[in-house]
Amino acid sequence: MLFLVHMQVNIPHDLDPADAAALIAKEKAYSQELQRNGTWRHLWRMVGQYANYSVFDVASNDELHQKLSALPLYPYMTLEVTPLAQHPSALAPN
Numbered sequence: 001m002l003f004l005v006h007m008q009v010n011i012p013h014d015l016d017p018a019d020a021a022a023l024i025a026k027e028k029a030y031s032q033e034l035q036r037n038g039t040w041r042h043l044w045r046m047v048g049q050y051a052n053y054s055v056f057d058v059a060s061n062d063e064l065h066q067k068l069s070a071l072p073l074y075p076y077m078t079l080e081v082t083p084l085a086q087h088p089s090a091l092a093p094n
Ligand SMILES: O=C(O)C[C@H]1C=CC(=O)O1
Pocket: 007, 009, 027, 028, 029, 031, 043, 050, 051, 052, 073
């Protein structure tokens, strides 16, 4: 099952910069692990924003919720999730 996920990151300005840097490093490692194993199919930066559009490939809503809620930056994110279906005019299945 494919899901489009919009992640907006809102790190509080009063968070210690070292704590913020550590969270961002953990987030990078976690996202790259999921990209390597095929769960996190696309990761695109939104120009001019601390936000991304991502495509996740998971077996269920519950798996997506588990993966998203384990994001190290999850406490500082606003997430929007859109389930995706195949488009009948697409040249190749996604
Ligand atoms: O930077 C972001 O968009 C948030 C998050 C997603 C991957 C990652 O490394 O950080």
